[in-house]
Amino acid sequence: MPGPESSFRMLKILDRFQGVISRTGVDYEVLRRILHVKLIMDSRRAPVILSSVNRKKEEQDKNLFVSSLWMYGLIGLVLTPFVFWSDPEYLLPMSLLSAILMFLIMTSMISDFSSVLLDVRDRSILMTKPIDGRTVGLARSIHAGIYLLLLTGALSAGSLVVGLIKHGVGFFLIYILELILMNMLILVSTSMIYLVLLKYWDGEKLKDLINYVQIGLSATLAIGYQFVIRSFDLIDFNLVFTPAWWQILLPPVWYAAPYEWLFGEGGGWLILLSALAVFVPILLMMIYARLIPSFELYLEKLAHSEAGKGRERGKFDRFLARWVCRSRTEQACFRLSASMLKNEREFKLKVYPTLGLAVLLPYLFFFSTIRNSSFAEIGRGSSYYVLYVMLIMVATVVMMLKYSGKPKAFWLFGSAPMPSMTPLYQGALKAFAIKIFLPLFAVNAVVFVIIFGMRILPDILIVLLTGLMLIPLSAKAMLRTPPFSQAFNMAQQKEGWWVLVYFIVVGGFIGLHYASSTIAYGIPAYIVVLLAVNGWVWTKLYK
Numbered sequence: 356m357p358g359p360e361s362s363f364r365m366l367k368i369l370d371r372f373q374g375v376i377s378r379t380g381v382d383y384e385v386l387r388r389i390l391h392v393k394l395i396m397d398s399r400r401a402p403v404i405l406s407s408v409n410r411k412k413e414e415q416d417k418n419l420f421v422s423s424l425w426m427y428g429l430i431g432l433v434l435t436p437f438v439f440w441s442d443p444e445y446l447l448p449m450s451l452l453s454a455i456l457m458f459l460i461m462t463s464m465i466s467d468f469s470s471v472l473l474d475v476r477d478r479s480i481l482m483t484k485p486i487d488g489r490t491v492g493l494a495r496s497i498h499a500g501i502y503l504l505l506l507t508g509a510l511s512a513g514s515l516v517v518g519l520i521k522h523g524v525g526f527f528l529i530y531i532l533e534l535i536l537m538n539m540l541i542l543v544s545t546s547m548i549y550l551v552l553l554k555y556w557d558g559e560k561l562k563d564l565i566n567y568v569q570i571g572l573s574a575t576l577a578i579g580y581q582f583v584i585r586s587f588d589l590i591d592f593n594l595v596f597t598p599a600w601w602q603i604l605l606p607p608v609w610y611a612a613p614y615e616w617l618f619g620e621g622g623g624w625l626i627l628l629s630a631l632a633v634f635v636p637i638l639l640m641m642i643y644a645r646l647i648p649s650f651e652l653y654l655e656k657l658a659h660s661e662a663g664k665g666r667e668r669g670k671f672d673r674f675l676a677r678w679v680c681r682s683r684t685e686q687a688c689f690r691l692s693a694s695m696l697k698n699e700r701e702f703k704l705k706v707y708p709t710l711g712l713a714v715l716l717p718y719l720f721f722f723s724t725i726r727n728s729s730f731a732e733i734g735r736g737s738s739y740y741v742l743y744v745m746l747i748m749v750a751t752v753v754m755m756l757k758y759s760g761k762p763k764a765f766w767l768f769g770s771a772p773m774p775s776m777t778p779l780y781q782g783a784l785k786a787f788a789i790k791i792f793l794p795l796f797a798v799n800a801v802v803f804v805i806i807f808g809m810r811i812l813p814d815i816l817i818v819l820l821t822g823l824m825l826i827p828l829s830a831k832a833m834l835r836t837p838p839f840s841q842a843f844n845m846a847q848q849k850e851g852w853w854v855l856v857y858f859i860v861v862g863g864f865i866g867l868h869y870a871s872s873t874i875a876y877g878i879p880a881y882i883v884v885l886l887a888v889n890g891w892v893w894t895k896l897y898k
Contacts, residue, residue, distance in 0.1 A: 365501050381490045389494040424509040431510035438517045445619045449611035456510060457607060461541055463506055471499045472546055475654055492647035503538045533610045539636035543643045550646060553653035679785050684773060688782025693790050701760045701843050706752055713748040714795055717741040739803050739811050743865050745796060746822045750857040753829045756783050759839035776837045777897045783838040788826050813878050820885035821864050827892045
């Protein structure tokens with residue numbers, strides 16, 4: 356086998372389970388060789404968290420994911436307070452800890468390791484040899500599982516140490532077992548979702564569906580932990596767990612239940628949730644083990660692309676381009692940008708979950724108010740100001756407009772007879788405003804009018820005009836390079852501080868909005884000012 360054995364200690368650990376693996380009908384020696392080669396090849400792929408790091412020549416043979424584990428360890432330090440907090444009440448803090456861990460692991464699984472599960476590049480080599488499909492499929496799953504365990508170990512290292520010191524060896528061992536079961540659940544459930552998609556669809560449509568599933572998983576995880584908190588009621592300043600049937604659907608509560616059952620106040624409901632934490636991952640793993648050959652068979656569909664058929668040109672986009680763009684060059688840039696926003700898979704995977712979260716955040720903000728007040732009382736209040744939270748999407752999308760899955764194609768703009776990149780900037784920003792911002796804002800605007808009545812129409816118009824105004828202003832501040840000119844792996848993690856600044860700016864506009872409502876004719880005057888500013892920033896700012 357090529358390469359130093361000492362570089363892959365995880366393979367030596369895997370050797371200890373050779374007998375168990377061989378009894379499943381898998382050729383262990385072939386499995387080990389496949390994994391060895393895959394781990395060597397991984398040294399050429401940078402994980403998302405280190406995607407902006409420039410690699411030196413002497414670092415080319417290092418596995419950057421392993422090198423990045425210390426960064427995940429620092430992120431995992433935020434989990435240690437939950438372990439401190441979990442005495443004598445274990446259920447809520449450990450539910451939150453499990454929810455955060457599952458969110459971090461699942462998002463990393465989607466962004467970094469879906470390509471491992473769905474990799475078809477080695478099939479032309481492996482599947483032409485006398486190798487059983489079960490062996491190839493299990494190698495693929497173990498490959499992803501190794502990295503998930505490394506990631507989980509780094510994220511949970513701090514909280515494991517704190518748990519051992521504060522709660523003892525029993526807590527520590529249960530925590531480790533729960534982490535293994537959690538990884539099994541995440542890996543197998545994701546694989547089975549992909550299996551269903553692979554069975555019923557193929558080609559480009561399948562790739563799009565997988566992309567939308569990844570987006571849906573990310574968005575669901577981003578808001579799912581909110582329901583974990585809703586499992587508890589605050590009574591006399593004590594958090595009290597309230598059993599409900601829908602908690603069966605919350606895996607973070609499953610993984611918190613054993614601590615409360617064994618170290619706190621046990622109960623029948625806790626026993627049921629603890630049993631789900633153990634038996635559901637094992638049952639899914641047994642089912643998936645039988646389906647691995649089918650997974651490998653269906654995976655062949657990803658190798659057949661329908662790209663040659665092309666995509667249907669949108670007549671509606673042409674109509675919109677003629678309506679909102681002044682020059683033919685800007686119209687072409689608008690249509691290109693609209694197509695990129697709709698069809699760029701990597702862009703959608705990175706941005707669409709944030710868009711879904713931006714749509715749902717306003718409702719999460721006043722969810723507790725709805726629980727404690729009647730619907731009529733909510734409608735008479737001023738909670739509609741939370742609609743400003745939607746404007747978070749402006750900063751997120753504008754920052755990502757500079758990236759493309761195929762940045763080398765940008766040379767076309769350099770060779771085109773364009774005096775400047777202004778039409779590209781304006782076309783991209785207008786495409787975002789019309790194709791993404793306005794439709795999503797309209798959905799929430801309709802819901803808010805139903806809740807609060809027609810009286811808030813002027814206020815909704817102010818929020819809309821503020822958002823439209825912030826699009827070109829944000830681009831002037833954050834979009835330092837032309838749209839679609841950089842690769843996604845050049846995305847800088849440090850750009851996230853712009854979002855914090857953006858929240859401060861949006862908070863200032865909320866203050867202006869509220870101040871205008873306290874002055875006679877303040878709302879109409881503020882609307883006129885916003886209309887004038889919008890006219891200037893959209894027509895003159897990029898001159």
